[in-house]
Amino acid sequence: MRAIQLTGIDQMEMTERPDPKIEKDNQVLLRVASIGVCGSDVHYYETGKIGSQVVQYPFVVGHECSAFVEEIGSAVKHLKPGDRVTVDPASFCLECDQCKAGRFHTCRNLTFLGCPGQAEGCLTDFIVMPGRSCYKIPDAMTLDQGALLEPLSIGYYAVKLSEPKPGEKIAILGAGPIGLSVMVCARPLGAAKIYVTDIRAYRAELAAGHGADWAANPEKVDIVEEIRRMEPNGLDTVYECAGQQETIDQAMRMLKPGGKLMLIGIPRSDRISFPIDQARRREVRIQNVRRQNECVEDAMKLVAERQADVDFMITHHFMFEETQKAFDLVEHYEDAVVKAMIHIAG
Ligand SMILES: [Zn+2]
Ligand SMILES: [Zn+2]
Known part of the structure; x- marks a missing residue:
């Protein structure tokens, strides 16, 4: 599959990587559709770190995405191949004191898409995620709106x-x-x-x-x-x-x-x-406020019921091959950019 990896300060390149595979029965294989460029992705691109989280090159960032379900593990019951989903970039253990207290977002064993030292991101054709982190989006919702549900x-x-x-x-x-x-x-x-x-x-x-x-x-x-x-x-x-x-x-x-x-x-x-x-x-x-905890469905409902308008935030669209252009645009706040959206599939 294709992946866009950071290779140095303000540098990135497209490479070929082996396709990821489902390894546990609670996982799903996703074909990434739309990716929102986040300020934090651009911060890694621009400076190579955020606080104590330092990029080891090469590294794939990206964590705001919608996707198509390609394959599901045997324990995943709420999804089927072909479903369109939004992805909560967090994977948590469900076993630590934080998870048991319902604070999944501060899980002691949390891994977050595109976070150095934890997991590579979604600027790739495919990713594997726990089924629990994937939420089916309504038919009327666009793949771009699906990706926007992460910041929303x-x-x-x-x-x-x-x-x-x-x-x-x-x-x-x-x-x-x-x-x-x-x-x-x-x-x-x-x-x-x-x-x-x-x-x-x-x-x-x-x-x-x-x-x-x-x-x-x-x-x-x-x-x-x-x-x-x-x-x-x-x-x-x-x-x-x-x-x-x-x-x-x-x-x-x-x-x-x-x-x-x-x-x-x-x-x-x-x-x-x-x-x-x-x-x-x-x-x-x-x-x-640390990211979010179990709010994807509530945020999705606001968009589905048209109580929250989000489309106006998407100011720019790029093809996957143009990812670096998107990052440069966001880095320099050019052309009145708010959210740049990268399109891989869909
Ligand atoms: Zn973000
Ligand atoms: Zn945990």
Whole structure:
């Protein structure tokens, strides 16, 4: 089969590899259909690492995909060859304390597609996954929407973890695919007022056109002052999706007493700080969000029932052979890119 592997900083190549095979009866063999390019894939491409996760070359990244079922192990009952599925990139053991507590996403033995040291990714013709990680998508859903369910379920999980109450006033700082996923899930989960900010004007505009009540570029507008003027009592929840010290500081100044700060963005530096006086006096609740846990079906339902529009996030399409072009585009935020989609089969 074909595989696109990273071979160095800003370098990749297409190679031939042996087709993977089902080795356990709970596994399925998948023909990959659409792949979304994630900021984390591009980060590995650009720098060779994320925190302590360092790429050993050559290495295949990619974890947001839809696929066709080619073959199923004898223990897989909910799928059949030909089914179209979305893939939860996580494989977990079901036996450790975390899995037993229902925290599959922090499984002690977790392997994640395209994560160095764990498993290679889905920028290939075929992958093998546990059947449990594959969810059949409805006939009316496109393969691109299927691939988008990966980031969308992260947005869904972030909102769910914040325990939203109907009528909440929220802000989302950073309008990349994850911030926009939070936005489109927050509305059906009860948000009444949604403020979105991004330093890239085109992303703030996109948010404003697809569900935000107000969106602005913090380099042009004093967003904290503006939001405080409109919401003098402060916000219920701020979803930090940029991973910047600056946005964390902004969030802290927007929240009401008892407000919630959800940390979703991945900071580039190893440490960040909080203005503890503000956080303490207002008893701000700070919650880290790690990917998602068991939210694929809920996110899928929102799309199937048209409660969440996601198509607008897909701004670019590429053939498999053009993968490097897609990565370069996303790396440099060119041509107003949000989500670049790579097409392998379908
Ligand atoms: Zn991703
Ligand atoms: Zn486990």
